[in-house]
Amino acid sequence: MKAGTKPVTKKAPKLAAKNGSNQNINNINNNSNNVNHSNGNGNYLSSGSSSDSRRGISPSPPSVPRSRGSDDSFPENSNGSVYTDSIVPEDNINVTVRIRHKRYFDMNLNINIDLEGLNSVPGCTGNTKLFSFNVVFEPGATQEDIFQFSGIKRLIEMAVAGFSTTCFCYGQTGSGKTHTLTGPPGLFDRNPDPYSENHGLVFRSFMHLFRQLQERPETHFVLKASFLEIYNEKVIDLLNPGSSRKPLAVRWSKKTRGFFVENLFTVDCEELDDLLAVLEEGMRNRSVGSHSMNEHSSRSHTILTVNIVSETQMENGVFISKQGKINFVDLAGSEMTKKTHSEGKTLEEANNINKSLMVLGYCIASLSDSKKKGGHIPYRDSKLTKLLADSLAGSGVTLMIACISPAKSNLTETLNTLRYAARAKKIRTKPIIVMDPREALILSLKREVSALQNENEHLRHALHLAADPNRLLGSKVELRTPPNIDLERVAEMDGAELAELVRHYATENEALRHENAELFSTRELLFRDQELVCRENERLLKKLEDVNSVCCRSPIIPARPNYSSDDVTLLSSSDVWTNPMNSTAGSLNGHAPKTKDKVDGRMSPKPPHRLPDSIQKELDKLQIGKSLDGINESIKKRASRKSTWENGKAVKATGVNGVNGKDGAHDDEHRSTRLPYLPGSKTGIRRVPSVDNIFVLDRNNSNQNRERIFTSNYHPRTDRSLMSTSVDRLEGGGSGFAIGSAPLRHRSYNSLNNIEYNYDAPKKLSRDPFGSLISLSEEDDR
């Protein structure tokens, strides 16, 4: 039987369905010459003759949205966030298919299959089923091939540019989803080899991401990562599961008009190492089970998210921040419980997996049907679809990797997966960049100024006023006040005199605008400096807290005195760090700042900072005063989101699982925080020196416990309770502690949200534990 011979293109031409179905059918690997051949070794999905067929790839480049630059308009959405629409209106979900490696092919079923086999598949009446996808990877494709040609690189680049992107793997159980995303089982169990060629898309994407960031030294990036799983319809934080694996709530955010996981642990990732640590940790904690089709079957859907906030200075001095992100979603495989012989717990898991995948299927079907798209989409029917809603049909860019098995025994499941994928490919999303409203406002003000300048230019031209624009717009514009004119005299002026007068005023007008723009950007720079100081201060405070907590626990070092808020007010004002945002915001509004200086024992209000009258007048004319209020408001909000300041003391506003934060807060998104960390770790996740590391040893503990802490190969799922017991004792204080150094063996988290460092037998115990800690932390920071 011969299939069509249309050339390979991105959007494959629609062929008439031979079997009467109106499905968009095309060659399964976009190369129709060989679709109906068996390759003689049992694979009914055979390789094509594309240029990359040597590597088993039939690529056709996924569509790349074009940017129209940053000067486009900023439509405001219903919740006040301002978005750019700097991208082509809509983008299809890109769909890639990977056929699992034949090494894992069931050899008992290694028989030649021609497409007649399709007749036996329920619902399949014809002999040919053709589908169209962006790229198809045949069994010989390597992990690097998937990375290079699947379109994931483009996804990362878009995330860096500020888009919300998602890569998800779908397919039946054992079809290679986890292998594609993260690699073979056991890769992350212990000391993963960074050079292993088995690493999947996530690891390779992280490397690519950091390469991208390094190529943009002019942009400041902040990365935060989270990792969760949906196990039996419960959301579990894989970075902070706790001993009871307490489920987290999925809530609706009015602000972003999307679902989010409340109190999800997010980790600041300053270095590649931090991202990799997040990946390792999540992989160790995820739920894995075994059944007859896969010894290491994922029993949950996992979502690893990297949020990328970027801040770039534009040509006109304005700082623009964008919030991109990339989600890696490893869906649990659909499974026929008869085939997998699931029972008991595995059966319950399978039912939950199938149920949520069914809801995902309904959503995809509704979204791909143009008639139903405007109607009800059942996102709320499962946690998975709630969290994927934006990726499926919102403002994101999505890549689906459909994994299929080459075995004939899996023909039905393979066809189902391909149908699923073909439907997903019809879905269109509308990618947008989410921007900070404050910065978007400044940009629009800048645009307004430049429109006014253009208008002036036009008027000058119309009045035949010779004006050298370079002179006016040069870096140094001279302000020349035009002569005072008696209005009655104007009537008597001749044309030339009037023209000269208008020219004078136009010049002054131009110069004032220019100066105004300069003032604006200077002020912006000041705001940014203040924000940086705030952040740095928070970081230092956190570090101080940690050092202090170690001191408190140490029997040798006297505890640092605790200052109450009253004590703080008695200190001289120069000793107390006050949040500059408060005073700045007050002064910008022309109100007296709330902070007070202590002069001669009395509190005297600070004089309000005011802008010079001339400038204020000019700003009022342009109604910029109003905008300033808006800007101040949003700065205040920003500042209060990070920390609230009471009586000169910082109070942390963020928390983990309700430890510091409020449980049940509906209006808050992810509570961003650092993992609790030992002094010296910038990121809170770890900075692992290769040879020696610090350890804390409970002297009063038995050898048995010591062993557990230092030498056991701690496995989160088996040893958790033992670890928490010993750590409880450590945390409880009261007993004596010693601190020393030992070779690091393994790192993990315990139920108290602390990082667990497991060491080989300690080399020596330090006599001065605190000194040892400090010196190590300094070394670590370098």
Ligand SMILES: Nc1ncnc2c1ncn2[C@@H]1O[C@H](COP(=O)(O)OP(=O)(O)OP(=O)(O)O)[C@@H](O)[C@H]1O
């Ligand atoms: N392309 C491939 N090359 C080599 N091995 C592969 C490939 N694809 C899958 N495997 C192996 O097949 C086995 C099953 O794969 P994997 O666990 O990734 O499937 P899965 O789709 O994630 O299954 P589940 O849904 O049950 O979690 C693993 O041992 C994996 O390493």
